[in-house]
Amino acid sequence: MPDNRRKLQAGLAAVVAFSLFVCMVTGGASARAPGRQIGGFTFTPHVTDVGATPIPGVAVVPTPDSGQYFEEDDANRPEVLREAGDDWFGYGALASNPDLYAIWVTDETGTHYLIVESDSDLIWGDTDRQGERLGNGLDGLIQQRSSLLNQIAELVGLSESRDNTSGTLFQIGIGGLILAGICVAATLGGCGVVLGAAGAFLAPAFVIQGDARENDTQVEVLATQLHDLEQLIRNRFAVGLARTGTP
């Protein structure tokens, strides 16, 4: 009977261990699905002068012209040399004609592409009466977005690092606390030393955890700003559609 009990306990421990790792592995698969990925820094928020970065799905390219609009799954979508942004928001010259640029934005329905002239106000901003740019172009907005993404990635990385440190200190501290408890219950000597050592690990664990949660709050604020900024970029794209008369 005691053997059965121990086997049961061992089985429970194995299930617990296994379930946590399965969760992690399956979660990892979800996170690798298409979409932005901050953890692990796999995304490239701002790419300039990368040379040829073809957008897949091009076989036969009809002559593109300013004002043309494409969806991401359109086989006729021209090849683009990305100059700024990433797969979700950006712009770049057409490989077939550097005088034409593609701008693209992503929403819940997918990524949309619009062909514009290389000197388009949509990209570089509207001009005032003196001919000065107003700074409301996609260029500036996409740079701001890239900067925000970089800040978020930096904060998330810091938070992850702090969580690792805090978690490690905490597990050692709790281990010490349990050991001190066993020490007390087993009426062994020197329990105070064990307790002190546990406290020495637990205190910084809480402090560092607090810093990590503070980082999370900052990430939430930046994520909200990013959301608003992406909406501005979509609005700018919508202006372009309206100007070209594309529905």
Place this chain on the structure above:
Amino acid sequence: MTKTPSPTRRFFTLALYLLGWLSLGTAAHALATSSPVSVVLGLVVSGVSFYLAVTGKVVARVREGTVTGGRILFLATIPVVVIVYEARNLDFSRVQLLGAVYVPGVIMLITAIGAILLSALMVLPLVAMLGTNAPRQGSS
């Protein structure tokens, strides 16, 4: 018939499972965030904790009837500290980051929920200890 373990031993067995769970969670989080040192440390502590919990080797050293009054209060700090710590990690919004599943956040949430549940379970043997190990009034 197997002898039911005393509340004190049940408490420490649960505490070791709790430590094993916390360490496993730390290891998983470290693995998801590419921190090899924390992965190794977490797995070692987790393995040792589960081994000790299953075999009962350390818990067997606990003497019956020695945990009374203030000592029970001291033991109670273990689940309390864990609950306070993990409650600060219990943030459901961290499951997603910028619209994508955020694996380290998911792991942290699962770890926190499991740790809080295990800590709550540790209250039962503590209460039982109060009943069985309390010093008897008027005994000579």
